[in-house]
Amino acid sequence: MPPDRNHNDSGLEAREVSKYFGDFPALKRVTLRIAAGECALIYGANGAGKTTLLRVLASLTEPSAGEIWLGGRKVDRRTVALKSRVGFVSHATFLYGDLTVEENLVLAAKLFGLSSVRSRVSAVIETFGLVDRARQSVRSLSRGLQQRATLARAMLHEPDFLLLDEPFTGLDSTAVASLEALLRRLPSQGKAVAFSTHNFAQGISIAHRLVAVERGRVSYDGPVASAPAEYSLRAPEAEVARS
């Protein structure tokens, strides 16, 4: 596959991506590019298409139409190796309940083909404050601790593109603070981050870029600073009040 000359090689892009579940359109011709050094907040109401967008970018979901490009190459069945450049945190933890945190991480490290499995695993265990829990089975952990392990799993192979779907779910305030710090730090290390959250205020305090998704379309994509006021109005307080 020849590299695409028109685009910067370092981006993760969705080009004209649509995704239908039966007749239901989850994404409608979405074009989006996330480049190194960026931190984007994917924001939208429930069912707007945030999760599908992130899953399509992570190549977990095959788009019904359109293409995903990564580092100047079109992602398809032959580009399996590209997967190690992407990290993904989803609603599901991807962790085996019957294995310990450490075993789960060692498994993932081996699947990603890391050269120094042990040291990487102990490094992320340290980073995400799981040292005391490393030898406990995942099933015995609280949702918040499981979420930390999920984050550790996603960061294990030091992905260039980190995609996170509601990563703050279940975390306590300490963990939230350190995740926020991580998400702020990564772009300065040349990584790209895209995450979704329902807490708008928290989201824009971390991200520089806002991607608003409404009913399967990107309705705003630009700097957080120049986002129309309506987005902040719709956000968290209003939504909590409704639910």
Added chain:
Amino acid sequence: MRSLEIVWTLLVKDLRIEWRQRETLASVCIFGLLVVFLCDFAFEPAGAEALRLLPGVLWIAFVFAGILGFNRSFAAERENACLEGIRLAPVEPGLIYLAKLAANFVFLAVAEVVITFAAALWYNFSFFPAFKDFVTIVFFGTLGYVAVGVTFGAVAANTRMREVMLPVLQFPVAVPIFIGAIEATSGALKGAPPNLYWSWVRLLIAFAVIFAVLSFMLFEFVLEE
């Protein structure tokens, strides 16, 4: 090399989970024993009649134990969408299939040992005279059965009523296994000359190879979303 390592890693993972939930394996074994036990009531075999019925009874027990195993194998993956977690890694889907094939083979083999032992006891039958042939037949019969079962287990995991859907898909396709394995087993246990039943063993081997290769190639479509 890396491919082998990945298959091995995934296989060890499956076996470790299997070991932590050994109640599952135990219940599948007990279920297999119950099948043999119920057949005893149904047919009241004695003497030569027992030898005629034994191969069929054994394979019915193996087949039902296998179905339980395939369903459970993908239940563990579904719990936290772990299969998706594996798909995020740079791993060829065919390797995931091979690891699942190996894990389910080991699982079913353990159940088969327990069932065969009980059947030998209850039917007062010694497997030793034809032991080598019996093991060969069970090995390839099980391999072919698991080769299809893993693929259909992964397909059925995406359907409603998956526990029913799996046998509905699996049994018609596995008909050659049933026929071949039962015929070969009864030939071997009766002490017939091997050339009389060896063509059945070849059928079992051909089935196992064809469906393992086919499933290996098709598995990426099974995992795709």
Added chain:
Amino acid sequence: MIQFSKMNRTSWTSVHALVTLLWILVALYLALIYAPTDVSQGNVYRIMYIHVPSGWTAFVAYLLVFLGSVGYLIRRSQTADDLACAAGEIGFIFCSCVLITGPLWAKPIWGIWWTWDPRLTLTFVLWLLFAGYLLVRGFFINPGRAALLSAVVGIVGFVDVPIDYMAIRWWRTQHPQPVIFGGPNSGLPFSMLLTLLVSFGAFLCLFFFLLRRRLSLLRMRRDLSHLRRELAED
């Protein structure tokens, strides 16, 4: 002269319907009047002209399920998936027809409704494969994956048929010879063979007619859903 190039899909369908109807009438005439009464079976054997062509048509249908499935996996064309789906549904009906007419024929001739003879067994297995294929199509949780996974089921099932066939043949070697290609005693007289082939033609014609109707229904559904999608996008 009819201007064929100007005919639209509807009028082609009408032509197809007419040809099918005429062909069935010809086949009926041949089967009920032209073909001679069998020396040993009397008139009962005439059900063969329904039974055997249904079976062959079911095999053709299963071949189309396979081709459609492979086509879908390789090219991701919706038409290929539609073809597999339609052929599966209609093939199931023809296969059921074989299983119904078989015992009706067997009872007066063999004195029993059913025997696990290789061809009967294989037909039953084929019927089960069709049924499994259709059931799995109807039970997917996520419709987006239905085409993909049922294609896998269709391919595995199709590859299985010849192996089933061999296994079942070896299993029951004491069975009647195949009708046409068997030993010298089982050869059909020309008039019967002709009738059989004309009947097969009629069944194929009917099969492809039903297939077209089903395909066009599936296409309409798809068009409708595209329209819905476009409306949803505005």
